[in-house]
Amino acid sequence: MTIEERLNLIKQVGEEIVGEDELIKLLESGEPLIAYDGFEPSGQIHIAQGLLRAININKMTKAGIKFKMWIADWHAVTNNKMGGDLEKLKIVAKYFIEVWKASGMDLNNVEFLWASDMVKNPKYWELVIKVGTTNKLSRFIRTAEFMGREESIEKLTAAQIMYPCMQIADIFMLGAKITQLGMDQRKVNMLAREIGMQLSPPAGGWKPVVVSHHMLMGLGKPPLSDADKATRTIAIKMSKSNPDNAIFMTDTTEDIKRKITKAYCPEGEVKENPVLEYYRYILFEKFPQITIERPSKYGGAVILDSYQNLEQLYKERKIHPLDIKQTAVILLDQLLEPVREHFSRNETAKALLAQVKSFAVTR
RNA sequence: CCAGGGGUGGCAGAGCGGCCAAUUGCACUAGACUGUAAAUCUAGCGCCUCACGGCUACGGGGGUUCGAAUCCCUCCCCCUGGACCA
Numbered sequence: 001m002t003i004e005e006r007l008n009l010i011k012q013v014g015e016e017i018v019g020e021d022e023l024i025k026l027l028e029s030g031e032p033l034i035a036y037d038g039f040e041p042s043g044q045i046h047i048a049q050g051l052l053r054a055i056n057i058n059k060m061t062k063a064g065i066k067f068k069m070w071i072a073d074w075h076a077v078t079n080n081k082m083g084g085d086l087e088k089l090k091i092v093a094k095y096f097i098e099v100w101k102a103s104g105m106d107l108n109n110v111e112f113l114w115a116s117d118m119v120k121n122p123k124y125w126e127l128v129i130k131v132g133t134t135n136k137l138s139r140f141i142r143t144a145e146f147m148g149r150e151e152s153i154e155k156l157t158a159a160q161i162m163y164p165c166m167q168i169a170d171i172f173m174l175g176a177k178i179t180q181l182g183m184d185q186r187k188v189n190m191l192a193r194e195i196g197m198q199l200s201p202p203a204g205g206w207k208p209v210v211v212s213h214h215m216l217m218g219l220g221k222p223p224l225s226d227a228d229k230a231t232r233t234i235a236i237k238m239s240k241s242n243p244d245n246a247i248f249m250t251d252t253t254e255d256i257k258r259k260i261t262k263a264y265c266p267e268g269e270v271k272e273n274p275v276l277e278y279y280r281y282i283l284f285e286k287f288p289q290i291t292i293e294r295p296s297k298y299g300g301a302v303i304l305d306s307y308q309n310l311e312q313l314y315k316e317r318k319i320h321p322l323d324i325k326q327t328a329v330i331l332l333d334q335l336l337e338p339v340r341e342h343f344s345r346n347e348t349a350k351a352l353l354a355q356v357k358s359f360a361v362t363r
Numbered sequence: 364c365c366a367g368g369g370g371u372g373g374c375a376g377a378g379c380g381g382c383c384a385a386u387u388g389c390a391c392u393a394g395a396c397u398g399u400a401a402a403u404c405u406a407g408c409g410c411c412u413c414a415c416g417g418c419u420a421c422g423g424g425g426g427u428u429c430g431a432a433u434c435c436c437u438c439c440c441c442c443u444g445g446a447c448c449a
Contacts, residue, residue: 221401242390265400275400298398322399 003027006063010211013056015183018193019209026177026209035060035211036176038070038167041093042081044356046246047282048216048238049096051335054105055285056213060180061109068174074115075166078159086116088359095356098349099249102342115166118173127169127203128162134195140164143187168192172203180211184234216281217274218245219263236272250343250353253333260329265321270311275324280307283331290331294323 006027026033057067073089082088097112118124143164144156171179171192179189189210196207215237222236238246244259265275283290284307292302298320304310313319343349
C-alpha cells in the first residue's frame with residue numbers, strides 16, 4: 001500500500017488531523033507506528049463506541065498502524081464512574097471487549113492494555129507527576145470537558161485533576177505517535193502536544209499527531225446554543241446517561257425500533273440530523289448499497305449507492321424521514337445481531353452481560 | 364478545630380408548625396396535531412387502589428406538639444470564611 005493510500009485511510013477516520021505534515025513524515029519514515037485510543041469502561045456500550053470505533057480502528061490498522069487500546073479503569077475511578085469501584089470497572093471493560101469481538105473489529109492488530117496494570121509501575125507515576133508539573137492547575141482544568149464534565153468545572157474533585165495528567169502520561173508511556181480519539185478529547189490531546197517535547201525519551205520527546213474522529217450525535221433534538229463548535233460537539237454527542245439517546249450494542253430489535261422512531265429527524269434537514277448521521281458514518285460504511293423500501297403510494301423502493309446520494313434526495317424532500325428510519329432500524333438490527341448472538345451463545349460473554357446489567361440496576 | 368450558610372421528589376429549586384404528597388421550571392409518560400421526530404396544546408408524573416381511601420416520604424436518629432419538611436437535641440455530610448501551619 002502506498003503512503004498516499006495509507007494517508008487517505010487515516011484521513012477518512014480523522015474529522016480533524018492536527019499535525020498532518022508530521023503524520024506524512026512518520027509514514028515515510030517506515031518506523032512501526034502505534035496509535036492509541038482509550039476508554040473509560042462505564043455503563044453500557046453504545047454504537048458510537050462499538051460499531052463506529054470498529055470501523056475507525058479497522059481503517060487505521062489497514063493503514064498499517066498498530067493500535068493500542070487503553071482501558072482507563074483507574075481514570076474512571078478518579079472520574080467516579082461506576083461509583084469509583086475498580087472491580088466493577090474491570091468487569092465492564094471485559095464486557096466491552098466481548099462486544100468488540102463480535103463487532104467486526106480487526107483484533108489482530110489491537111492490543112488491550114489496562115491502566116490498573118500500568119499503575120504498578122513507579123516509572124508511570126513519575127511521568128504522571130512530571131506531566132502535572134509542566135503547567136498550572138488552570139491549564140489542566142481547561143481540558144476537563146474530555147471527562148464529560150464540561151458543565152461542572154467547579155464541581156471537579158481533586159482526584160479528577162489527576163485524570164488529564166494520567167491520560168497524557170499514557171500517550172508517552174505507550175509510545176504512541178498518534179492519538180486516535182474523539183473530537184471531545186481534543187483539548188487534552190493539544191496539551192499532550194505541548195507537553196510532549198518537554199518530556200525526555202523514551203517516554204516523550206515528540207508531539208503526537210492527533211487524529212480525532214467524529215462524535216456521533218445522540219438521538220434527541222440538539223440543544224439550541226451558540227457555543228463554539230467543540231463545545232457544541234460535546235453537547236450533542238451520544239451519551240449514556242439518557243438511555244433513549246443512544247443505541248446500545250446489546251439492544252433488542254424492539255429497543256432499536258423504539259429509539260429510532262423517537263429520534264429527532266426533521267424533513268429535508270441534513271445538518272445535525274442523527275438518523276442521517278448514522279447512515280453516513282455507519283450504515284454506508286457497512287453496506288455499499290442501501291435500498292430504502294417504502295409503500296408504492298410514496299414512490300416505491302429507492303436504491304442508494306452512497307451517502308451523498310441519500311443526502312441529496314433527502315434535502316430535496318424526495319425521501320421522507322419515516323422511510324429512512326424504517327430502513328435504519330432493519331440495517332442497524334442486522335449489524336447488532338452478531339453481538340446479540342455472541343452474548344447468547346458464549347457463556348463468558350453472557351455472564352459478563354448479566355453482571356453489567358446488575359450494576360445498572362443497583363447503580 | 365471555630366464562625367456562618369446549607370442538606371426537600373430524576374435534576375434545579377420554593378416552602379419554614381396545620382390549607383404539603385409538598386409551588387414552579389426542566390426531564391419523563393400518554394393523547395391531539397404532522398406519513399417520523401421536533402415545535403405546540405392537553406393530561407399524568409412517590410407507592411397501592413377503578414374510586415373512596417390508605418401507606419411511605421423532605422440527610423440519619425431522638426424529642427416537643429392534638430399536629431412537623433417546617434421548632435428543639437444529636438450525629439453525618441456539603442459550602443463559604445477563619446484559625447492552625449515546629
